Amino acid sequence: MILxxxxxxxxxxxxxxxxxxxQHATTGRLxxxxxxxxxxxxxxxAYIGTSQVGWQVGSEEIVKLTPGxxxxxxxxxxxxxxxxxxxxxxxxxFMAVTYGADNKKYPHGIxxxxxxxxxxxxxxxxxxxPNIWLNMFTGLIGVCYSVYLLYEGLPILMxxxxxxxxxxxxxxxxVGLVMLVALIATSVVIWSFGIGPVYTx
Numbered sequence: 797m798i799l800x801x802x803x804x805x806x807x808x809x810x811x812x813x814x815x816x817x818x819q820h821a822t823t824g825r826l827x828x829x830x831x832x833x834x835x836x837x838x839x840x841x842a843y844i845g846t847s848q849v850g851w852q853v854g855s856e857e858i859v860k861l862t863p864g865x866x867x868x869x870x871x872x873x874x875x876x877x878x879x880x881x882x883x884x885x886x887x888x889x890f891m892a893v894t895y896g897a898d899n900k901k902y903p904h905g906i907x908x909x910x911x912x913x914x915x916x917x918x919x920x921x922x923x924x925x926p927n928i929w930l931n932m933f934t935g936l937i938g939v940c941y942s943v944y945l946l947y948e949g950l951p952i953l954m955x956x957x958x959x960x961x962x963x964x965x966x967x968x969x970x971v972g973l974v975m976l977v978a979l980i981a982t983s984v985v986i987w988s989f990g991i992g993p994v995y996t997x
Contacts, residue, residue, distance in 0.1 A: 798829050805914050805945060813949040816911060820902045823882070831881055831910045838920020839874040843867060851926040865994035872986065876979055885909040887971050895964040897954035904953040908968075912949060915941035943969065 804812030821829070843866050845851075850860035861869070885906030892899035899905070919938030922931055946968060951961030986992070 798833060800829070801911060802830070802834070802914055805911060806941075809945060809948055810952065813911075813952040816907055816949075817904065817953050817955075821907060823906050826907060826910055827878070830914075831878060834914065834917035835874055835877040837917050838923055839870050839877070841921050841924040842873060842926075843870040845924045845926040846870075849925060851928070860996045862994045862996055865992075868991055869993060872991070880975060880979070881909045881913065882906060884968070884972060884975060888968055891964065891967055891971075892954060895954070895956060895960050897956050897964070899954055908946070908949060908953055912942055912945045915939075915945070 801812050801816055804815070846861045846869075847863045847866035848860070850858040852858050885908065888905030888908055889899060889903045890905075892903075892905065915938040916935075919934045922934040947962065947965045950956075950965045950968070951958050954961065954964070956964065
């Protein structure tokens, strides 16, 4: 069932994490039923926001991207989301041994990365109106709830004590921040090859 755990992560996260653990979803199924669909929300919203609505800095004129440029950047953004979930999930599985997690028979790293990012996908809908303060505020809400899901869900998925889960989750959060910095650096390199933003005149 597509998006079957999405609502539960907001209404009763503990029970939903337990349900996720018991299902043992494969990576392919997880992507088809959850990640591929939800990752479209910020991607489509960003395309509409940057190419049709535009943004304004101070009293200057509204700035927009050309449809072609916005499409290129949004496709790259979408691919980065899908790849980022997979890479972070593999890092989680790799670190699981260090924290004595029950993760050998059924690795749960990609599940944690995919479902933990759900609030970020949902809040990404606000990119349809690219106002810096509104986007920062809603983005902060998404980040905070994703961090909450990470700290709450990791001990349940990995079957480890909450104290050890706190340390594990903190390590995952650190890896996630490093990946974000790497993504920004990669974006700069890609722009240098001429795939950067093109503004309407």
